[in-house]
Amino acid sequence: MPSPGPASTSPGPTPTSSPPPGPTERPVPKPRIVWKPIPFPRHRLTETAAYARLHYGIDSWRIVGPHVIVEHFTDSTTFAPVWNEFAADVPDYEFHVLPGICAHFVIDRDGTIYQLVPLDVMCRHTVGLNWTAIGIEMVGTSDRSILANPRELRAALSLTLWLAERFHIQLRNVIGHAESLLSPYHHERVTAWRCQTHGDWVHPDMQVFRRDLGRMMRRYGIPPGPAWAPHPVPGC
Numbered sequence: 001m002p003s004p005g006p007a008s009t010s011p012g013p014t015p016t017s018s019p020p021p022g023p024t025e026r027p028v029p030k031p032r033i034v035w036k037p038i039p040f041p042r043h044r045l046t047e048t049a050a051y052a053r054l055h056y057g058i059d060s061w062r063i064v065g066p067h068v069i070v071e072h073f074t075d076s077t078t079f080a081p082v083w084n085e086f087a088a089d090v091p092d093y094e095f096h097v098l099p100g101i102c103a104h105f106v107i108d109r110d111g112t113i114y115q116l117v118p119l120d121v122m123c124r125h126t127v128g129l130n131w132t133a134i135g136i137e138m139v140g141t142s143d144r145s146i147l148a149n150p151r152e153l154r155a156a157l158s159l160t161l162w163l164a165e166r167f168h169i170q171l172r173n174v175i176g177h178a179e180s181l182l183s184p185y186h187h188e189r190v191t192a193w194r195c196q197t198h199g200d201w202v203h204p205d206m207q208v209f210r211r212d213l214g215r216m217m218r219r220y221g222i223p224p225g226p227a228w229a230p231h232p233v234p235g236c
């Protein structure tokens with residue numbers, strides 16, 4: 001915004017004009033996202049709010065923040081069965097409760113980014129963190145298979161960068177599912193669930209992912225914030 005005051009008739013910048021952006025500051029491009037929503041009717045929102053009440057003490061299906069991005073892999077080789085599983089809204093195979101599991105995004109092997117759920121809706125993808133975490137699934141059967149696939153990795157990094165910039169999420173809060181019990185945002189009121197996590201995106205592979213993401217953040221003039229550090233959930 002120009003500063004108020006009499007308009008200058010002389011050409012060139014005035015002493016009160018704001019400095020131009022630094023050479024590295026430029027807008028983060030929004031990656032191409034294919035909207036492929038799973039059904040989220042009223043009853044699924046109600047199930048989600050009940051889950052949030054029990055596990056987080058939050059009486060809402062709306063995500064808080066978000067403050068965290070959790071990276072996952074699907075343990076599948078294609079996208080279709082993942083969409084079908086997330087759409088089904090059936091009790092999960094581990095705890096046998098509703099709502100069904102889901103993630104906000106799924107990235108296919110060719111780098112196509114699908115969005116399945118609006119960003120203000122909580123999705124069940126990571127115990128202890130669903131209240132404040134956006135979930136990104138990558139089609140694949142291991143962290144390494146994704147790190148070795150440039151198109152899928154580039155899409156995952158571009159999407160994560162765009163979300164991190166949009167929601168002011170620090171690099172240390174971009175985590176792998178296998179790091180969930182080390183997040184300062186982990187919160188789980190049900191004792192039997194407190195130490196539950198999965199083995200997707202282990203710490204060494206997430207360090208590689210965060211190193212690449214940190215480089216991209218700096219290129220766009222986004223301060224990455226403090227380095228990742230463990231905050232273990234007590235007793236886990």
Ligand SMILES: [Zn+2]
Nearest residue numbers: 072177198200
């Ligand atoms: Zn996972």
